Amino acid sequence: xxxxxxxxxxxxxVAIVAEGxxxxxxxxxxxxxxxxAWGGVVPEIAARGHIACFPGLVDRALQAAxxxxxxxxxxxxxxxxxxxxxxxxxxTVAKAIALRRDLPLIAVDHIAAHLAAVHxxxxxxxxxxxxxxxxxxxxxxYLARAPGELELLGGTIDDAAGEAFDKAAQILGLPYPGxxxxxxxxxxxxxxxxxxxxxxxxxxxxxxxxxxxxTALLYQARGPLxxxxxxxxxxxxxxxxxxxxxxxxxxxxxxxxxxAERHRVRTIAVGGGVACNRALRSALQQxxAERHWRLLxxxxxxxxxxxxxxxxxxxxxxxxxxWAAADLAPLPTGAAGPxxxxxxxxxxxxxxxxxxxx
Ligand code: KG4
Ligand code: ZN
Numbered sequence: 001x002x003x004x005x006x007x008x009x010x011x012x013x014v015a016i017v018a019e020g021x022x023x024x025x026x027x028x029x030x031x032x033x034x035x036x037a038w039g040g041v042v043p044e045i046a047a048r049g050h051i052a053c054f055p056g057l058v059d060r061a062l063q064a065a066x067x068x069x070x071x072x073x074x075x076x077x078x079x080x081x082x083x084x085x086x087x088x089x090x091x092t093v094a095k096a097i098a099l100r101r102d103l104p105l106i107a108v109d110h111i112a113a114h115l116a117a118v119h120x121x122x123x124x125x126x127x128x129x130x131x132x133x134x135x136x137x138x139x140x141x142y143l144a145r146a147p148g149e150l151e152l153l154g155g156t157i158d159d160a161a162g163e164a165f166d167k168a169a170q171i172l173g174l175p176y177p178g179x180x181x182x183x184x185x186x187x188x189x190x191x192x193x194x195x196x197x198x199x200x201x202x203x204x205x206x207x208x209x210x211x212x213x214x215t216a217l218l219y220q221a222r223g224p225l226x227x228x229x230x231x232x233x234x235x236x237x238x239x240x241x242x243x244x245x246x247x248x249x250x251x252x253x254x255x256x257x258x259x260a261e262r263h264r265v266r267t268i269a270v271g272g273g274v275a276c277n278r279a280l281r282s283a284l285q286q287x288x289a290e291r292h293w294r295l296l297x298x299x300x301x302x303x304x305x306x307x308x309x310x311x312x313x314x315x316x317x318x319x320x321x322x323w324a325a326a327d328l329a330p331l332p333t334g335a336a337g338p339x340x341x342x343x344x345x346x347x348x349x350x351x352x353x354x355x356x357x358x
Contacts, residue, residue: 001067002074002318003058003097004311007090008082008110009136010035010046011304012053014061016072017311020147020319021119025064026308029053032177039176040166047085054093069101076314079107079324080331081137087330099326106314107324109334110305111138112148114271116313117303118296119147126267129296130259132252134280135272135305136162136177139252141206141259144269147316153259154206161248161274164210168244171218172237182241183277189235189242194220196247198254206255210248217244245279253283260293269296275303 001024006013013028031049035041062069077094078087098105115131128145130153139162140155159167162179169178174185196216199209221240223229230236252274260268270284281297288295302308317323 001065001071002076002106002311002314003061003072003094004108004307004314005054005058005075005077005090005094006110006113006305006307006310007050007054007086007093008078008080009086009305010041010049011306012050012057012090013305013307014054014057015307015311016061016065016067017120017308017315019123020312020315021121021123023120023308023311024067025061026306027057027060027064028306029057036176039170041083043083043085046083047089050086050089054089058093058097069097072097072101072103074098074104074106074314074318076106076108076310076318078110078113078310079328080109081334082110082330082332084330084332087332091328091330095326095328104318104323105326105328106317106322107328108310108314108317109148110310111135111140111334112150113309113313114303115142115144115150115269116147116316117271117298117306117309118269119312120298120302120308122296125296126294128263128265129267129269129294130256130263130265131269131271131296132256132275133272134161134252134270134274136160136166136179138272139208139210139274141255143259143263143265148313156208156210158209158211159214161208161210161252162272164214164248165244165274167214168217171214171221172240173232174237179274180276182245183279185238186241186245186279187238189238189240191242191246193239194230194243196220196243198247198251201251201254204258206259208251208255213244213247245277248274249277249279249283252280253287256284257287257291260291266292267294267296271298271303271309273304276300 015026141153142150165179
């Protein structure tokens with residue numbers, strides 16, 4: 001049984017996880033309301049929010065699991081990538097507990113943890129598989145050989161998918177975070193109402209680009225030369241949401257299918273906040289059914305940032321002896337993450353012990 005801590009962005013979360021898949025408790029606090037007023041994440045506000053709520057969260061998690069601290073045998077924490085002030089809060093809590101109780105401290109890569117979420121509630125997960133991590137800061141494809149052993153296949157060369165949803169929402173005058181709102185409004189819209197590009201869809205590689213799609217939406221919203229703009233009534237906005245969502249989902253799914261074909265695997269997976277998207281989930285279910293592939297689709301609460309996924313990956317790293325030293329320092333970029341390997345290029349994203357580039 002291990003204690004897992006997540007604090008990379010605007011979600012402070014603690015979970016207690018056993019055997020890499022059983023979630024005994026998970027609790028969280030979010031500062032979304034404080035941040036909504038600013039239209040996005042303000043790093044200082046998020047860091048202060050983490051500091052204020054962690055002590056109470058750890059206690060709540062122990063109570064929810066009905067265990068005492070001595071029953072905990074290891075502490076796993078997101079160490080990279082993320083906002084440095086936010087990461088520092090969680091890493092400091094984890095170190096304090098691990099040092100005080102003489103427990104192994106496990107440093108977890110947040111992106112690899114998003115794909116390890118496929119283990120939650122699943123005692124058996126088939127490897128290898130290809131997985132997409134689509135979140136606010138990342139949209140990348142990986143070949144997963146074992147928990148945390150990921151080969152980066154490629155990904156976005158500009159905006160991440162979640163970032164694109166959030167910025168599209170701003171264009172449409174919708175509040176932050178925009179992804180869930182666009183998804184909700186899209187249910188009433190016509191995905192063919194606006195003609196939007198599918199960037200790089202036939203590029204034959206794993207590059208993604210959403211910056212131009214966002215601009216295309218902006219021009220459609222204004223109308224050519226300011227003529228014939230989008231109808232800014234409820235139906236017009238719903239149509240724009242549905243059209244934008246369809247374009248993002250089509251590209252994401254096409255390239256995941258390409259990755260599975262090329263690497264001859266019959267299991268596909270998805271993780272990250274964008275994996276909450278209803279259209280993406282149903283398109284992946286349809287793809288898996290058509291090709292007779294297995295789809296690893298975590299519950300929505302384990303797609304967006306959460307501590308249970310950190311506990312899942314942390315458990316496997318713990319079993320492999322990948323323990324961090326007491327001087328563990330969080331990093332804003334991944335220890336060997338996508339930004340470092342270079343977008344669009346292949347590279348090994350070795351979260352095996354997560355210390356490759358320290
Ligand atoms: O994984 P996550 O919770 O945090 C990061 O690691 O970034 O992802 C947050 C992102 C945000 O950009 C949010 O708008 C997006 O995921 N998101 C969605 C949906 N739910 C969250 N995007 C599209 N549709 C959704 N239902
Ligand atoms: Zn995340």
